[in-house]
Amino acid sequence: MLERESKVLMHTWVRGEKMGLKEGFEKLFVKKEGIGDEDDYRDLDIDAYEEELRKEEGVKMYIKTAELTGLYDIPDLKKEIYAGNILILDISLAKQDKVLVEKAVKDLKMAAFDVGGDIAGLSDDQVIVAPMGIKIERKKMSGK
Numbered sequence: 685m686l687e688r689e690s691k692v693l694m695h696t697w698v699r700g701e702k703m704g705l706k707e708g709f710e711k712l713f714v715k716k717e718g719i720g721d722e723d724d725y726r727d728l729d730i731d732a733y734e735e736e737l738r739k740e741e742g743v744k745m746y747i748k749t750a751e752l753t754g755l756y757d758i759p760d761l762k763k764e765i766y767a768g769n770i771l772i773l774d775i776s777l778a779k780q781d782k783v784l785v786e787k788a789v790k791d792l793k794m795a796a797f798d799v800g801g802d803i804a805g806l807s808d809d810q811v812i813v814a815p816m817g818i819k820i821e822r823k824k825m826s827g828k
Contacts, residue, residue, distance in 0.1 A: 745769050745815060752778045752788050761788075761813075762795045768815040776809035
């Protein structure tokens with residue numbers, strides 16, 4: 685019985701064809717003619733690409749939106765602050781955990797002050813963080 689089971693396991697199906705395990709792997713993973721080597725490909729550095737776009741377009745900062753869902757979001761949010769971007773943060777998903785919101789706002793406040801920026805609440809569910817050179821006005825404008 686064991687011999688029969690091992691023979692069953694030694695077969696595989698590749699694109700509708702029944703073949704041996706070795707043949708199946710070769711068909712799936714062996715290099716085919718006309719397909720380039722790994723040397724034909726190169727990794728793209730997205731940060732370098734974005735930096736080039738900023739230079740070309742004259743963009744100095746972005747306004748970015750984000751959601752706070754956990755403490756693991758904070759490093760990425762701080763990275764945006766240190767990059768000089770304006771960050772509009774939705775904290776509605778995290779509001780159930782008061783300690784999380786307090787810790788996140790404290791960390792973001794320190795990052796904003798590190799870069800000479802500002803931080804303020806827009807509403808109960810939103811916080812805005814601005815980089816150096818931008819002051820957030822806390823008084824609402826009237827529509828008169």
